[in-house]
Amino acid sequence: MEIIIADHAGFCFGVERAVGLVDETSKNNKDVYTLGPIIHNPQIVKKFSDQGVEVCEDPESFKATDTVVIRSHGVPKKIYGQLQEKSVNIVDATCPFVKKAQSSAQKLGKGGATVVVFGEKNHPEVKSIVSFIDSEFFVVSDESDTMELPFRNSYALVAQTTQNSESFDKIAEILKTKCETLTVTNTICNATSLRQASAINLAGQVDVMLIIGGKNSGNTTRLYEICKSICKDTYHIETKEELDTDIFKTSRKVGITAGASTPGYLVDEVIEFLKEVTNEQD
Ligand code: SF4
Structure with a gap:
């Protein structure tokens, strides 16, 4: 079985930067919060929660000793004012x-x-x-x-x-x-269109297409819908645990892509899993 990964898949620049900022901030500060989930990926949100970073949606609930990370798609201007009034330490991960x-x-x-x-x-x-x-x-x-x-x-x-x-x-x-x-003024970022174009290209060449990413991620779900319309055996999974090995019994080529909010390690785990399946089939 051949495994092909889309040319553009997984974390975009802005998400990678935001996740890196949370990671770094959590190592250097106590009482770190993200204002809403940092990205639409439950595994990453859980990983940060294990590191002590909590999700909070209410800007009024912070104290002066808290550090608050603003996520990549930004917040309304008035939120900056609310956070400044509370004298919290703001880490702004809004994508440039x-x-x-x-x-x-x-x-x-x-x-x-x-x-x-x-x-x-x-x-x-x-x-x-x-x-x-x-x-x-x-x-x-x-x-x-x-x-x-x-x-x-x-x-x-x-x-x-x-x-x-x-x-x-x-x-x-x-x-x-x-x-x-x-x-x-064209303010469109090409991360989404690049991921969609390479997913379309790949879905036309494979027997099975795997889309990895949060079920709550809009851009991952869109990749799934696009690929499903081209390759009928398309599956949207968050982790390798959701894969049924029967799917791969008759497949020769498996395509993989991932949304802009999907961390690389989840993609790597799926690839490792598929390699094991291939070895078992040989
Ligand atoms: S604008 Fe959005 S999609 Fe583009 S790099 Fe930034 S976070 Fe990613």
Whole structure:
């Protein structure tokens, strides 16, 4: 049995940085918390909990002796104020690409444009981006939302970092018909599209496709859905324990990919498990 790993799989830059910051912070500080789960991966959250890092969702509950890590997709501006008022030690793991989306939106709004954010209205990252805009703004999730926007003298377009570039361009085209001046700042990060493109490529070449990552991870679930539409024997697992060896009895090629929030060691464990299965079959 041949095992092929997608060219782009697992931790993206921002998640790797955030996880590294939590690890380092927990070694040097007591009373360390993450404001919400650091990533959508239960195994990593459990690992940090074993290191004494707890998850807390309520910024009002901290004390001055606490250290609080802000996760990679950022928090609304007012949360910084709440944490500063409590004098907690803030470790900001907001991904630099998300910071860029926040600061672009802020600057464009200050420049007098009505800001349009292409993204999911209720996603924490979008909530954080819009919190930095002091002027009028709209959030659009697709082209039909954009069609509904009123005419304005000046619009400025930014995006949630994980959105699709093609849709972003289409939204920009629609916005051009809704204003005199349009400023477009593409704040999309390519980590998601690279993972999807290499998963699509791999799913077309294999008998079985394994998608590793949190069941609560949106980007991992999306990889599963895409691959399932190409390779019918596609499975979404969090760890090797979920694998049924019968799946591999007739398979010659197994493809593996993992979401941007999946740590490398979980992927390695699955690969080791598959190698053992292969040896048993020989
Ligand atoms: S997907 Fe991109 S923007 Fe989001 S955390 Fe990863 S590197 Fe940063």
